[in-house]
Amino acid sequence: MAQNKSGKPRRPRAETPRGFQDYFGADVTARADMLRGITDVYHAYGFDPLESSAVETVEALGKFLPDVDRPNEGVFAWQDEDESWMALRYDLTAPLARVYAQHRNTLPSPYRRYSFGPVWRNEKPGPGRFRQFYQCDADTVGAPSVAADAEICTMLADCLEAVGIARGDYVVRVNNRKVLNGILDSMNITAEHAGRRDAVLRTIDKFDKVGEAGVRQLLGKGRLDASGAYIDGVGLSDDQAAPVLAFLTSRADDAAKTLANLRAAVAGSATGLAGVDELETIATLADAQGYGGDRVLIDPSVVRGLGYYTGPVYEAELTFEITDEKGRPRQFGSVAGGGRYDDLVKRFTGQDVPATGVSIGVDRLLAALVAKGQSRRTALGPVVVSVMDKDQLAHYQAMVGELRAAGIRAEMYMGNPKDLGRQLKYADQRNSPVAVIEGSQERADGIVQLKDLALGAALAANITTNEEWKAQPAQLSVKRADLVAEVQKMIARAANAD
Structure with missing residues (x-):
């Protein structure tokens, strides 16, 4: 490794070579x-x-x-x-x-x-x-x-x-x-x-x-x-x-x-x-x-x-x-x-x-x-299944498996699940159309919460008051058995809106 003037190892620069570029x-x-x-x-x-x-x-x-x-x-x-x-x-x-x-x-x-x-x-x-x-x-x-x-x-x-x-x-x-x-x-x-x-x-x-x-x-x-x-x-x-x-x-x-x-x-x-x-x-x-x-x-x-x-x-x-x-x-x-x-x-x-x-x-x-203005559409990211209970990873992974089996791109959140806000921020960064939320109470009731992130982003642009925010229909409870069908509806709506 190259050394700096003090004799310590010099870290390489994290930069793209001249004339080249990275594609995400x-x-x-x-x-x-x-x-x-x-x-x-x-x-x-x-x-x-x-x-x-x-x-x-x-x-x-x-x-x-x-x-x-x-x-x-x-x-x-x-x-x-x-x-x-x-x-x-x-x-x-x-x-x-x-x-x-x-x-x-x-x-x-x-x-x-x-x-x-x-x-x-x-x-x-x-x-x-x-x-x-x-x-x-x-x-x-x-x-x-x-x-x-x-x-x-x-x-x-x-x-x-x-x-x-x-x-x-x-x-x-x-x-x-x-x-x-x-x-x-x-x-x-x-x-x-x-x-x-x-x-x-x-x-x-x-x-x-x-x-x-x-x-x-x-x-x-x-x-x-x-x-x-x-x-x-x-x-x-x-x-x-x-x-x-x-x-x-x-x-x-x-x-x-x-x-x-x-x-x-x-x-x-x-x-x-x-x-x-x-x-x-x-x-x-x-x-x-x-x-x-x-x-x-x-x-x-x-x-x-x-x-x-x-x-x-x-x-x-x-x-x-x-x-x-x-x-x-x-x-x-x-x-x-x-x-x-x-x-x-x-x-x-x-x-x-x-x-x-x-x-x-x-x-x-x-x-x-x-x-020309026909800019490529921002590709929809995967559906993110959030992790609310660390001891239920197999259960969350089963949801992911069901979604993938239906042809839906999906993943379980793999970061440190300290709080739901961090997981939803991750989903936004991935341009996820939907986040799936299930805690112990939802599991006991046989339901899941679906957060329509694409719709929420569209509505947020026009929301000016806290009351309007609370009234937005971008999150709903659905039966666990209806998970795949309801997610498909949300993704279809996001695709058509794009």
């Missing part, structure tokens, strides 16, 4: 409920669950994180005893590529899987940005048709609605890396100019924030940002930047016009035109299922950050307004994204293996519901 009951329950809603949709679409290791070799994970300042330091890694390097996964897609490559001879093709769990990124934390967060993914490996991409887009829309995002409050925006590559090829920025290509892509990704004029400046010499700092540009001439601006402004009122504008923007590129054809197929297939442009939208401004995308890319954006920490209105933004990554498995096998998938940021989606 209601938060964990809300996340579990959301995961259940999302995975139910995945399951309905025919995807099977997969749980892979949280640790991968650094070699298997690859280097695809978008952090340009620390491209080789974005993971939590360590050297194993055999000197190989291991790391915590930074997403759920890279591990899937390893799993499929390792087990491909026994897996069906296409292989459709969903997975959820925490991922870790060794990046600079900030407001709302943590080093550990939850993702919930669904991927199809082995399907070359963009029908698989169209299905991912419609499934993503269904997931958002399943967890409480109303239709009209979101849009799944779709683009294609082939179209982007076609634009870059037409500018003579080829794969050999990787640094400049990445700089152009990052600039395109800022279109929603800085608009056409801002992108024009950033593609050229640069611009002053809102803080007054000067941001260096990519250094393109106006002629070189023109194809990018034509591409970014090609979005029209409907998919057909947008696609026509995109074809004009990439007219000289076979790769770009192939990408436009794929976008047209996605729009057609989505529309055939009733997912029009109000839900699945062709949008040239979508880039996506990870470096392994090869075809269609998509992003779920929440379109409703919230208020930021300074009271200014803004849109919440992206909560999910994905795309086609046909080369990821090839890293292991040397063979072309098409794949596409989506990742939902669960914690961010939960935050969106709270910001």
Whole structure:
């Protein structure tokens, strides 16, 4: 143990590591409920669950994180005893590529899987940005048709609605890396100019924030940002930047016009035109299922950050307004994204293996519901059976057993039962809907006292006099035989009130 200046052992600080956070009951329950809603949709679409290791070799994970300042330091890694390097996964897609490559001879093709769990990124934390967060993914490996991409887009829309995002409050925006590559090829920025290509892509990704004029400046010499700092540009001439601006402004009122504008923007590129054809197929297939442009939208401004995308890319954006920490209105933004990554498995096998998938940021989606005012309900705690007589523990535990057998969450008070007030305070802290009270007199009379804590809290907010308090109906005597039935009524009332 470390020592302080006096030589005495220094106690460790009880604090959460920087960039991490603790989650308590209601938060964990809300996340579990959301995961259940999302995975139910995945399951309905025919995807099977997969749980892979949280640790991968650094070699298997690859280097695809978008952090340009620390491209080789974005993971939590360590050297194993055999000197190989291991790391915590930074997403759920890279591990899937390893799993499929390792087990491909026994897996069906296409292989459709969903997975959820925490991922870790060794990046600079900030407001709302943590080093550990939850993702919930669904991927199809082995399907070359963009029908698989169209299905991912419609499934993503269904997931958002399943967890409480109303239709009209979101849009799944779709683009294609082939179209982007076609634009870059037409500018003579080829794969050999990787640094400049990445700089152009990052600039395109800022279109929603800085608009056409801002992108024009950033593609050229640069611009002053809102803080007054000067941001260096990519250094393109106006002629070189023109194809990018034509591409970014090609979005029209409907998919057909947008696609026509995109074809004009990439007219000289076979790769770009192939990408436009794929976008047209996605729009057609989505529309055939009733997912029009109000839900699945062709949008040239979508880039996506990870470096392994090869075809269609998509992003779920929440379109409703919230208020930021300074009271200014803004849109919440992206909560999910994905795309086609046909080369990821090839890293292991040397063979072309098409794949596409989506990742939902669960914690961010939960935050969106709270910001919209659809805050997660405070989960009801267990029914608490108080202990009035220490020599009757078996009797009280029998009550708990009856409640649990009826599907009611319940517990016997396990603290030091010095007084009933302390036990009721505990029940309040647990957000218990009901407290069960039985002393020797109640036992002799064959009754129990039920304190409706949820109703009592609601009434207390409107009680102003002692007489009103005494008259509240939040506590009643019931026959011991009616314990379970009466508790069920109280819980149902609390659930409906919530």
